[in-house]
Amino acid sequence: MNWLFNFIVFPGFIFTAAIGMLASWFDRKLTARVQWRVGPPVLQPLYDFVKLLGKETIIPKGSFGTFVLAPISSLVSVTIVSTMIWNVMLWPERGFVGDLIVTLYLLTIPSIALIIGGAVSRNPLASLGVSREIKLLLSYELPFIIAMFVPVIKAGGSIKLGDLLTYQWENGLFIGSWSGAIAFACVLACIQAKLAYVPFDIPEAETEINNGPLIEYSGTPLAIFKLSRWMLLFVLPMFVIFMFMGGISLHGWHILWGILKYIMILGFVILVKVTNPRVRIDQALKFFWWGVTPLAIVAIILAFVGV
Amino acid sequence: MSVKLKALKRSIWLFHFNSGSCNNCDIEIVDCLTPRYDLERFGIKLVGSIRHADVMMVTGFVSRQAAPRLKLLYEQAPKPIFVVAVGTCACSGGIFAPSYNMAGPVDKIIPVDVYIPGCPPKPEAIIMGVVKLLSKLK
Ligand code: SF4
Numbered sequence: 001m002n003w004l005f006n007f008i009v010f011p012g013f014i015f016t017a018a019i020g021m022l023a024s025w026f027d028r029k030l031t032a033r034v035q036w037r038v039g040p041p042v043l044q045p046l047y048d049f050v051k052l053l054g055k056e057t058i059i060p061k062g063s064f065g066t067f068v069l070a071p072i073s074s075l076v077s078v079t080i081v082s083t084m085i086w087n088v089m090l091w092p093e094r095g096f097v098g099d100l101i102v103t104l105y106l107l108t109i110p111s112i113a114l115i116i117g118g119a120v121s122r123n124p125l126a127s128l129g130v131s132r133e134i135k136l137l138l139s140y141e142l143p144f145i146i147a148m149f150v151p152v153i154k155a156g157g158s159i160k161l162g163d164l165l166t167y168q169w170e171n172g173l174f175i176g177s178w179s180g181a182i183a184f185a186c187v188l189a190c191i192q193a194k195l196a197y198v199p200f201d202i203p204e205a206e207t208e209i210n211n212g213p214l215i216e217y218s219g220t221p222l223a224i225f226k227l228s229r230w231m232l233l234f235v236l237p238m239f240v241i242f243m244f245m246g247g248i249s250l251h252g253w254h255i256l257w258g259i260l261k262y263i264m265i266l267g268f269v270i271l272v273k274v275t276n277p278r279v280r281i282d283q284a285l286k287f288f289w290w291g292v293t294p295l296a297i298v299a300i301i302l303a304f305v306g307v
Numbered sequence: 308m309s310v311k312l313k314a315l316k317r318s319i320w321l322f323h324f325n326s327g328s329c330n331n332c333d334i335e336i337v338d339c340l341t342p343r344y345d346l347e348r349f350g351i352k353l354v355g356s357i358r359h360a361d362v363m364m365v366t367g368f369v370s371r372q373a374a375p376r377l378k379l380l381y382e383q384a385p386k387p388i389f390v391v392a393v394g395t396c397a398c399s400g401g402i403f404a405p406s407y408n409m410a411g412p413v414d415k416i417i418p419v420d421v422y423i424p425g426c427p428p429k430p431e432a433i434i435m436g437v438v439k440l441l442s443k444l445k
């Protein structure tokens with residue numbers, strides 16, 4: 001029963017969803033403040049979610065199973081990632097060899113679910129968004145994985161999340177070294193794209209292709225997609241903190257320091273979002289392949305040298 | 308009041324349809340979202356797809372080209388959907404009423420919940436209209 005509690009209540013679904021909604025509110029509020037507006041109330045994401053649950057669900061002809069399964073698989077994979085990371089953070093001996101790789105895989109599933117869901121919805125704008133999402137996925141996934149292997153090299157080749165964490169607790173945070181700092185910068189650029197935030201919101205581009213893959217979604221499936229997106233807003237920065245900044249420890253005052261780390265990363269991502277225009281898909285591809293990937297490779301080389 | 312209705316009242320997503328307006332009403336609708344009026348305070352935001360919408364804001368006198376599309380969009384929307392006619396044109400045809408290509412006004416094509424007259428209505432009037440719509444919901 002323990003794992004069921006873990007998955008559903010803490011640190012799984014309900015906990016992640018609650019913090020994710022709070023993060024989404026923080027996003028909208030900060031955006032509003034930057035634009036000199038007042039912004040929505042704290043419970044706004046909850047209202048949106050409940051309202052969407054109460055709306056009619058329209059399913060395009062001939063796409064029944066996949067259309068509904070795509071958002072659910074997105075939600076489930078984000079929940080699993082959150083459960084795994086928090087379990088290791090609280091009890092570093094939990095986890096298994098290779099759970100880092102499982103996490104990296106699961107983190108791509110929300111994008112893939114978006115691709116599949118958009119593709120079966122049979123809408124020209126959705127398919128345009130899908131093709132952009134595929135290109136974006138191809139461009140940011142490579143530097144993301146390369147940069148994520150810098151901690152692995154520094155920790156002596158372990159691909160177990162718990163080992164990476166205990167290594168940081170004993171020998172200092174990875175972000176404190178040159179290679180770690182460079183990899184951290186690469187990862188920040190990648191999570192901006194993973195969250196599909198401006199300047200990399202090309203697949204959703206509200207002003208040109210009307211939310212792209214999500215255009216045909218309504219009612220409950222849309223609510224689930226939105227929820228998984230909000231949860232990603234919590235899980236991705238958490239994962240970065242875990243890998244480079246020694247996670248969040250829940251002992252006394254440390255928890256405040258942990259929350260500060262999270263808010264710093266989230267705030268940075270949001271500030272980049274509100275102060276930048278959208279780039280084209282080819283510019284994004286060039287940025288990630290010729291800008292971020294070489295930087296990540298430099299970080300890997302530095303990590304091998306031991307700096 | 309049920310939970311569903313309460314949530315709906317606090318999270319209205321607008322879809323904006325231009326059925327042949329002179330574009331002035333549309334500018335006024337967008338004006339409601341600017342820092343001065345900031346409708347996002349009440350959870351109101353503009354969405355690009357009719358599948359996400361709760362309220363359809365129709366501007367313009369509904370030309371013959373636009374009429375079938377307006378009807379189609381209304382049928383594509385997930386229920387419950389509410390229709391707001393913005394501007395004198397949408398309410399009655401306005402200065403375009405005698406023209407040869409008029410198929411409207413809006414309530415001839417689809418049922419309308421709230422009328423907001425004005426040429427163009429001020430943002431305050433539009434907000435007033437939306438508030439009236441919200442207080443009508445039960
Ligand atoms: S009501 Fe006036 S401002 Fe609005 S579309 Fe008609 S003519 Fe233009």
